[in-house]
Amino acid sequence: MASTVAKYVLQSIKEKGLRGFYRELKDEGFLKCLSDGNLLQTKIHNLKGNLVGIDKFGNKYYENRNLQSGRHRWVEYAEKGRYNASQVPAEWHGWLHVITDRTGDELLMLKPKRYGLEHKENFSGEGEELIYHSKGHALNKGQRDWTRYQPWEPTKP
Amino acid sequence: MGLGMLASRVIRPTASKLSRSSSLHFIRPIVSTPETSSAQSQPQPDPTPDPPPPSPRPPVAGARVHFPKPEDAIEVFVDGYSVKVPKGMTVLQACEIAGVDIPRFCYHSRLSIAGNCRMCLVEVEKTPKPVASCAMPALPGMKIKTDTPLAKKAREGVMEFLLMNHPLDCPICDQGGECDLQDQSMAFGSDRGRFTEVKRAVVDKNLGPLVKTVMTRCIQCTRCVRFATEVAGVQDLGMLGRGSGEEIGTYVEKLMTSELSGNVIDICPVGALTSKPFAFKARNWELKGTESIDVTDAVGSNIRIDSRGPEVLRILPRLNEDINEEWISDKTRFCYDGLKRQRLNDPMIRGADGRFKTVSWRDALAVVAEVALQVKPEEIVGIAGQLSDAESMMALKDFLNRMGSNNVWCEGNGPNPDADLRSGYIMNSGIAGLEKADVFLLVGTQPRVEAAMVNARIRKTVRANQAKVGYIGPATDLNYDHQHLGTGPKTLIELAEGRHPFCSALANAKNPAIIVGAGLFEREDKDAIFSVVETIAKNAKVVRPDWNGFNVLLLKAAQAAALDLGLVPESANSIESAKFVYLMGADDVNMEKVPSDAFVVYQGHHGDQSVYRANIILPAAAFSEKEGIYENTEGCSQQTLPAVPTVGDARDDWKIIRALSEVAGVSLPYDSLGAIRARIRTVAPNLLNMDERELATFSASLKPDCSHKMSLTDFRPAIDNFYMTDSITRASKIMAQCSATLLKK
Numbered sequence: 001m002a003s004t005v006a007k008y009v010l011q012s013i014k015e016k017g018l019r020g021f022y023r024e025l026k027d028e029g030f031l032k033c034l035s036d037g038n039l040l041q042t043k044i045h046n047l048k049g050n051l052v053g054i055d056k057f058g059n060k061y062y063e064n065r066n067l068q069s070g071r072h073r074w075v076e077y078a079e080k081g082r083y084n085a086s087q088v089p090a091e092w093h094g095w096l097h098v099i100t101d102r103t104g105d106e107l108l109m110l111k112p113k114r115y116g117l118e119h120k121e122n123f124s125g126e127g128e129e130l131i132y133h134s135k136g137h138a139l140n141k142g143q144r145d146w147t148r149y150q151p152w153e154p155t156k157p
Numbered sequence: 158m159g160l161g162m163l164a165s166r167v168i169r170p171t172a173s174k175l176s177r178s179s180s181l182h183f184i185r186p187i188v189s190t191p192e193t194s195s196a197q198s199q200p201q202p203d204p205t206p207d208p209p210p211p212s213p214r215p216p217v218a219g220a221r222v223h224f225p226k227p228e229d230a231i232e233v234f235v236d237g238y239s240v241k242v243p244k245g246m247t248v249l250q251a252c253e254i255a256g257v258d259i260p261r262f263c264y265h266s267r268l269s270i271a272g273n274c275r276m277c278l279v280e281v282e283k284t285p286k287p288v289a290s291c292a293m294p295a296l297p298g299m300k301i302k303t304d305t306p307l308a309k310k311a312r313e314g315v316m317e318f319l320l321m322n323h324p325l326d327c328p329i330c331d332q333g334g335e336c337d338l339q340d341q342s343m344a345f346g347s348d349r350g351r352f353t354e355v356k357r358a359v360v361d362k363n364l365g366p367l368v369k370t371v372m373t374r375c376i377q378c379t380r381c382v383r384f385a386t387e388v389a390g391v392q393d394l395g396m397l398g399r400g401s402g403e404e405i406g407t408y409v410e411k412l413m414t415s416e417l418s419g420n421v422i423d424i425c426p427v428g429a430l431t432s433k434p435f436a437f438k439a440r441n442w443e444l445k446g447t448e449s450i451d452v453t454d455a456v457g458s459n460i461r462i463d464s465r466g467p468e469v470l471r472i473l474p475r476l477n478e479d480i481n482e483e484w485i486s487d488k489t490r491f492c493y494d495g496l497k498r499q500r501l502n503d504p505m506i507r508g509a510d511g512r513f514k515t516v517s518w519r520d521a522l523a524v525v526a527e528v529a530l531q532v533k534p535e536e537i538v539g540i541a542g543q544l545s546d547a548e549s550m551m552a553l554k555d556f557l558n559r560m561g562s563n564n565v566w567c568e569g570n571g572p573n574p575d576a577d578l579r580s581g582y583i584m585n586s587g588i589a590g591l592e593k594a595d596v597f598l599l600v601g602t603q604p605r606v607e608a609a610m611v612n613a614r615i616r617k618t619v620r621a622n623q624a625k626v627g628y629i630g631p632a633t634d635l636n637y638d639h640q641h642l643g644t645g646p647k648t649l650i651e652l653a654e655g656r657h658p659f660c661s662a663l664a665n666a667k668n669p670a671i672i673v674g675a676g677l678f679e680r681e682d683k684d685a686i687f688s689v690v691e692t693i694a695k696n697a698k699v700v701r702p703d704w705n706g707f708n709v710l711l712l713k714a715a716q717a718a719a720l721d722l723g724l725v726p727e728s729a730n731s732i733e734s735a736k737f738v739y740l741m742g743a744d745d746v747n748m749e750k751v752p753s754d755a756f757v758v759y760q761g762h763h764g765d766q767s768v769y770r771a772n773i774i775l776p777a778a779a780f781s782e783k784e785g786i787y788e789n790t791e792g793c794s795q796q797t798l799p800a801v802p803t804v805g806d807a808r809d810d811w812k813i814i815r816a817l818s819e820v821a822g823v824s825l826p827y828d829s830l831g832a833i834r835a836r837i838r839t840v841a842p843n844l845l846n847m848d849e850r851e852l853a854t855f856s857a858s859l860k861p862d863c864s865h866k867m868s869l870t871d872f873r874p875a876i877d878n879f880y881m882t883d884s885i886t887r888a889s890k891i892m893a894q895c896s897a898t899l900l901k902k
Contacts, residue, residue, distance in 0.1 A: 151804075152499045152500060152502075
């Protein structure tokens with residue numbers, strides 16, 4: 001295995017040059033692997049999996065039917081630093097969680113009308129302005145009418 | 158009855174039984190409820206031959222025993238304790254006096270006894286079967302047992318049958334939390350049922366815009382049927398079918414056209430009859446109750462305003478035996494949604510273009526004071542509205558007097574009210590006192606629409622004593638037997654001269670009562686009519702030292718207090734020459750009489766009728782938002798308490814006038830509610846004797862003879878629409894629905 005990796009590295013350096021290789025290493029998150037065991041494990045996992053699809057955010061979905069059921073589908077997030085499960089869009093969610101066998105791309109081909117809103121990840125902890133607050137929230141001043149009476153309107157002159 | 162109280166009632170006898178049986182057998186039994194057979198086979202030995210001790214428990218809900226004749230008292234024993242009750246009381250009432258609360262559904266102390274729910278079964282010694290305590294008269298020496306295994310088993314059995322067909326929809330039922338069936342099944346029911354069949358379903362009935370029916374929940378207690386026929390006086394409801402097909406309904410599709418129909422919501426022990434406007438609005442444990450007074454008519458019914466946050470969500474009656482017993486009229490109960498609509502929330506000034514502009518209080522008061530100081534004192538007129546409290550009327554009168562004017566009155570009291578003799582404008586016999594009367598003469602009043610609770614009292618008397626009722630006025634539908642004597646003053650003259658056949662009934666009566674409607678105050682010949690009525694009263698001996706049957710039935714909540722405080726105009730037609738008109742919630746004033754160049758200030762809580770003529774609007778608090786004294790038609794002063802905060806920038810009425818007086822440079826000498834009440838004490842001290850009826854000291858015999866001529870025009874109905882009489886009820890959507898559907902001719 002180690003020899004495969006070394007062979008791949010050497011081939012890449014030959015093709016892209018040292019600088020190109022370094023950029024690819026960085027973009028693909030291999031540098032982050034050194035500090036992030038999760039990512040490293042996903043990368044190692046990927047070697048054994050088939051790439052099933054890539055969604056519009058760049059998340060890569062892998063499958064290996066030979067693995068233990070429940071561990072046989074996984075995702076490598078496009079975001080290498082602060083990834084979380086809410087970054088998976090609706091169309092891929094079902095495939096990833098083994099709700100359906102249709103991949104996200106197949107689902108999108110059906111042109112569903114239900115996914116009306118653009119998928120948005122959960123921004124909890126990322127700043128107040130990114131978080132959804134209900135109409136009556138203290139931060140949404142004036143959006144909801146709290147008066148419980150109807151005032152008289154002087155319409156007639 | 159609260160769940161906690163019931164639970165403690167259940168727990169206590171079990172505990173005492175346990176200790177007793179353990180002392181007998183020296184072995185503590187493991188089962189919590191001893192078997193019926195074993196307890197019966199071993200009768201308790203009575204170790205005390207001495208007279209048993211009186212009941213250690215206080216009577217249920219403060220029940221009082223009144224012995225009409227002391228020799229009629231009989232002694233019964235409830236759970237071994239002796240209790241003395243008057244003859245003719247039922248076993249259930251005897252148990253209540255002994256402090257034992259018997260579970261019941263069909264029994265209601267103000268309705269006739271039906272005895273059909275069987276929940277009140279108790280064991281009586283030497284009877285083979287458990288007896289229905291609500292229908293069984295107590296007999297001397299009766300030994301009643303309410304906590305024996307037999308009684309417990311009987312209750313559990315009855316409860317099991319009741320729950321057999323009762324739906325399990327407590328989570329979506331509006332009665333949930335205040336349901337007698339819920340409480341009593343927790344306290345007295347078994348922990349399981351044996352019925353696995355399907356439950357029955359009953360079609361819901363449409364009883365109108367006020368009462369929502371879910372007839373599947375009905376347990377056929379027939380309280381509503383008895384209430385409708387006995388108290389409300391409408392024969393609409395009845396029982397149809399037999400067995401499991403039994404249902405309550407109107408025989409043909411019909412709305413319940415009674416002005417007391419809302420009370421069936423209160424007396425229904427389950428959620429079969431609930432309030433339609435309150436449906437799914439709130440749970441009863443979320444609500445804050447404020448004990449207050451109703452102001453939609455002059456009866457001053459005692460109410461509880463249930464609110465959540467800034468909203469009034471419902472109004473319920475409060476027990477007051479002297480005024481409303483435990484009923485209230487539909488107008489009182491359902492007017493509350495008017496408190497949320499058409500509210501004035503900011504001071505407004507009418508600009509030069511005729512449009513209203515919101516201004517600050519400081520600017521508004523400055524403008525009012527400036528105009529008031531410019532006009533001549535005799536051109537200032539103040540009119541208090543029908544919903545005004547005594548404090549604000551006192552402040553209004555003091556303010557106008559300090560401005561130099563004395564043209565201040567309360568609407569509804571007519572152009573020249575007579576405030577000199579208090580007996581001439583209050584109900585001298587009292588509302589509860591009407592029950593002693595045996596002949597009624599209604600002069601120009603239709604109590605059914607003017608004061609529904611007084612009408613209920615008259616109906617009760619007619620039912621109980623077969624009292625005769627004579628009525629003079631336009632044709633109307635009173636819900637009891639009455640003779641329509643005539644339509645106007647002509648009949649009055651015949652009665653005064655003794656030419657009318659009803660005179661003999663009046664003369665033979667033991668306690669005759671004459672009720673004069675306050676609608677007559679508006680007539681020009683009011684004094685002449687009153688002097689004729691007083692002649693009738695004198696001939697029939699209506700006013701005696703032991704009985705005063707001369708009554709005036711007022712229409713508006715503020716009228717009595719206004720006359721007590723002396724809100725009497727100096728000249729009857731001062732409004733035609735007014736330059737500055739101060740309306741304190743007065744909406745029934747004929748605004749066409751006000752000169753077009755007059756400056757009109759409207760201080761009130763609803764944009765109703767007078768605001769369209771106003772130059773300045775000052776927002777004030779409604780009765781649910783302030784503390785104020787109201788005197789009802791029988792001269793009993795009561796006070797409202799604030800249940801919800803005021804809306805917008807509104808203020809209490811008297812505070813506005815106090816602030817205005819300061820801006821105008823004639824500061825009133827009080828700046829707290831206590832101080833203004835001290836001022837009232839110097840004018841009308843009876844207003845501060847809360848919840849006490851102050852009798853009129855002098856009778857009408859002191860009145861000077863009247864020289865006016867009586868016109869022969871017929872009496873007119875004082876109220877056209879029962880459901881809409883003031884600014885709150887006119888703003889209410891529920892009342893609008895009622896007048897659209899229930900008043901259909």
